[in-house]
Amino acid sequence: MGKHQAALLSIFSNSILIIFKLIAGIFMGSISVISEALHSGIDLLASIIAFFSIREASKVPDDEHPFGHGKYENVSGFVEAILIFLAAILIIFEAVKKILHGATIENTGAGILVMLVATLANFIISMLLLKIAKKTDSIALEADGMHLLTDVFTSMGVLVGLVLVRFTGLKIIDPIAALLVAILIIKTSIDMTKKSIVDLVDSKLPEEEVNRIVDIISTYPQVKTYHKLRTRKSGQRREVDIHLKLDDSTSLTEAHSLCNAVEQDIKALFPECYVLIHIEPYNNLNYSEV
Template identity: 30%
Template sequence: MTRQEAARATISAAIASVATATFLLALKGFAAWHTGSVAMLGSLADTGLDLLASLVTLYGVRIAAEPADHDHRFGHGKAEALAALFQVALITASAGAIAWRAIERLGADAPTTDAEFGIGVSIVAIVATFALLAYQRSVIKKTGSIAIRADNVHYQSDLLLNLSVIAALVLDQFLGFASADPIFGIAIALWLAWGAFKASSHAIDQLMDREWPEEMRERFIAVAAQHPQLLGIHDFRTRHSGSHDFAQFHMHVPADITVAKAHDIVEEVEENLRREFPNVEVLIHVDPDGHVDHPGNALIEEEVVPHWFGKRA
């Protein structure tokens, strides 16, 4: 998938998220008013924040899809991580509000009503949410979008919320367990807080330029090593930015070749990498075989042994 195709896919997923959240917000708003369920109210609050978060996600992925410009030479991909962190803040606020309302409800005698209606609404919400989750997962698999991943966490929580609402209404009205509704409300709040923590870690990793997973790094090196005149790699660094990736490394070539020949080798290595990693921007520095970088030239002190491929003369 090209960068343009990835951008279109993430924008489409964000639009689908906004449409789903709008529909569920209207449906759950009426259900919360009709049943008086604090679990349904918690689900409504989560969906309202989902809508706001989805709008932010849509804005974030649209910015991230913009090409690099004079002021942003590496593109705008980190707008996705910022949108994801905004979603995390909303999820955390939602969890706190739901927990507070549920604790208040524990000491009050305010039973829920019309469980059948609340259960019916929750089932409709489950179907709609499940369809959105399936679409989002397909987009995440293709693009790796951190913003859509965080939005997906929202709707995974929403799926669990709706199941919890059904359980709370059944226990409250049909089995006489009056405290079920606020207890499920507290459980929902804890689940949302845990989801916020997980979503934040992905966004922070991207903003802090965390290295690729080791398996992906090794596969990248293996592809580069296929060129017969590439003798070794060192100072290999990687990072994510939205649905784009960046990699840079020093490449050892035979010391007796011309600059033009070294350039040709770099072009050939880049072409091999481009076929296997189409959304990775690669920066290669050429070193003649036998050259050792001065330690003072490195931005960080590395204890990593250079990657040699056994091709040295």
């Protein structure tokens, strides 16, 4: 299954879960179940954003976007994180209102069944999305998978709350469970915001990946040293810019062949990678380092 099909699957599953959660929540008068329906509604919107961002990011480079469209995925992850945060604020507002003015809840059995089905469905689909996201290095699909994985834990929290209400009769447990759901959602939102911003502001690749690039360069004895190594990530595409210093006696043909070899080795390590190599003479002390 490709990225586009996975995103469509997420849209379909969220749509079905919204309907069941909303019907059950209204029927029961449960703020925690309704908050879960709202959470799934935000996830549906996020899934739609992820689908279109993945489609845009897959487009080939053009005159206006010579480095490709990969940043669309990073923007998508950031927008999704903000949407999740807004959902958590709405849930907190409704839960506090229920605590202050009293909570009413009926027919907990229906809610328990719906939340159990939602938990299982979200777990299966989130694992599938995260697997494909890792395989394709898609931050938009990863964000979507994390949304659904958050749903798994929040649904479990609501499920436990409904079970406690059923056996204890303490209806205030329902809005308290909703507050716990909101806290988990906020944490997910913060984590996702940090992850998406890292690439949006062109931070360098993780140290482990940079070291692997340096290891590749070190395998070539013709390279005396290197400097100005710059890296960043755009969607699933990595970009590497480096200056290599070769002995003055190296011919243009030899330097060209060396650059091709280094570039191919880096692309073998990171298939979606743009590599720019600048060659400098090693022994020319008058050569500008700027």
